[in-house]
Amino acid sequence: MLNISMMISYLIVGHSFFSWWNNHYLPVVLVLNLIWLLTANITGLYEYVITKDSIKTFRGVIQSYLLFLSFTGFTVVILIGTNSYSVSREYLICSLLLFGFLLCFWKLVFLTIRKSERSSLIDNRTFVIVGGGRIGEELYAYFEGNPELGYKIMGFFDDEPTNVTQAHLYSGSVDDCIRFVIANDVNEIFCTLPAAQSQQVEQLMIAADRNLIRFKYVPEYYDFTKRATYVETFGHIPVISTRPEPLENMLNRFLKRAFDILFSLFIIVFILSWLFPILAILIKRGSKGPIFFVQIRSGRNNKPFKCYKFRSMKLNADSNNKQAVKGDSRVTPLGAFLRRSSLDELPQFFNVLMGNMSVVGPRPHMISHTKQYSQLIDKFMVRHFLKPGITGYAQVQGLRGETKTTEAMLRRVEADVWYLENWSFLLDLKIIFLTVWNAVRGEENAY
Template identity: 60%
Template structure:
């Protein structure tokens, strides 16, 4: 939903959530603390406040809490409850198990009362928030009057967005076009383009959406100039908008505006550096604290059950479609179909230890060495066999787009259930769409969300992992 007040709602929702959290922490501190040290001067307490706030940031990003502020009330409340429960889980894990309650003089009593108060205040604030959202009719009493100039395909599709209430905060008055027959809604036809500015001034129109083709550039320039002179907002709807399926990215080369087909956050060198730093640190932690002791156990079990090497090595498609050698623990018996046939449900090639490793994703552990080598990332599209890349690139238009970035050990598609065998082209298309969405919407917090969800799925198991 596009809403003139969406950013306002986002800011209010996020700010008040943090305010409610910190009020809860401070109030309970003042009620329970007997040291008489003001909370602002307590050096042991301030790190606790920071941890509590950062964990709420992580929880809200994992559940996408602040992406649903414009949805229905039930969905927002459900998302808030899910975030709160996840937050409690993280608090208990981090404070009680990792940091320890004695380190910063945190008592279980403080945890219980502060989190209970936070839950009560959060629930009450959400009720107030719903009331604020429902005051749309008050906010929209100053809705902007708008017209569309040009009943082209773009103009008519823009009208559909207004008509379907996708664009809120506007009162669409009608169309101007030099060819009346182009206007499908004849009752909305207001006249030809030469009459436009007179109508705009007489009816106090606030915004003009210009959907004229570039061939009408003289008319566009005149309307733009007249709009500026009369303090009217003028917006251009590009006639080639159908090429842009998602949010486009505008940049200037000299004084020429260039529209990219898709946004790529990882084209920013700082974003790439942040992602690479996380890849190195996280991979080293997994290798040192998990792989180091688990490797000899899995190696013995793999060797005992079937003949062959411990590791399975295969050429996979990487960034910019450069092939690289991908490593996994061998989960199948040696067979002639390894290079081109996917694993299927009940596949007789899979060993017993292989079934367990695939279910828990332990077979992917050696790929953390691929991450250190720079062939892969912790999070990204899964690397496919070269034969599958060749096959699906001919069947799916956007298939090769996923190779604009490094492949990953886990990804957005995987945590959304799009992993394992792809029996149909439609199944692969869903996976590709998820990979492209990740490419266009990458954030560091999204990576953290994917990693946490992957760890949870590794514990609970995934029905598509076989």
């Protein structure tokens, strides 16, 4: 689709098709192909194409296309330069727009074909489950409820037949398993035996390897959590992590930090440089006190830091332990405007530049609130794995401002933990866009 769009665009801008292979456009064509391969690899566009649902498929297409546009703009315009190969802007714009249309069109065609032919596209596999009980039953139920995965169960094996509620599938004891899978040409063994039967598990694993049967083990840890987990290996030791953390990857942290520096510098130079003197005069004239409100808040790894804001309240003794409420008498008329428009948060871009905050992340709380809610909400401290942000996923979901109940704080914490587990650069850009949009249209909880 990419190359077809470039060839059609070449004709549209008035060139002859026969000069396509003998001109200076070919290096750019090669570069765009490489950029698309890189983009698709980053977004995982071509992973699980048979089983991925249509919504996730199109979400991946949109993410890939937008990232492709960003990389292309940077590479062609800045690194290569449009003059280097005499590539016209009309050609580039036409190619990119046409590619976006053809890409979406092809995905619709693909999903239509997949819907009717999925059974023939799936690599069907047979399997057995060794070990009954709740874990074995839930594994069986999962495969039965997701036939598109292509797994067909052949039987259960357990030394205690009563552990298998699907009596018609009971095929014998654990020792009978290998003979059964060889005789019936079974592809995979899923073992749910507990660690107490480790000797049987090891013997079963060795026998499976010897007979070219794939062996998969469901750890007992599954019993303690209903959340997705992933396994890291340290040498030959498998370690189960309770949650993915994309920002534990050094490259992701570098990308986020680089964006924080560039974005905060842009805001400071082009907005705060002229807005600060105006707001400083208005704040001083509105009420007695300093221009900035400085408060100690909880940062990454729960380390305290000084958080800067434009002062929006009269001087009072409750500022470090009492949240602003609707109609709060402490808020000045100018402060009410600053809070509604989120302009009071602008000095925090200096926090970002200093490295104790990020543009996007969980909002930092007062020390007193951290102590209070860490005792009431189990996952409250998890949000402190990240740098606090000027805005965050919870805020664009409407979970900003006063938290009147523990339940309200719990929803905010859950949103922050979701962000920690699902971070991506595109997600940060989306949150920034929604924050600006919400500030323009106004928010009910901004007071």
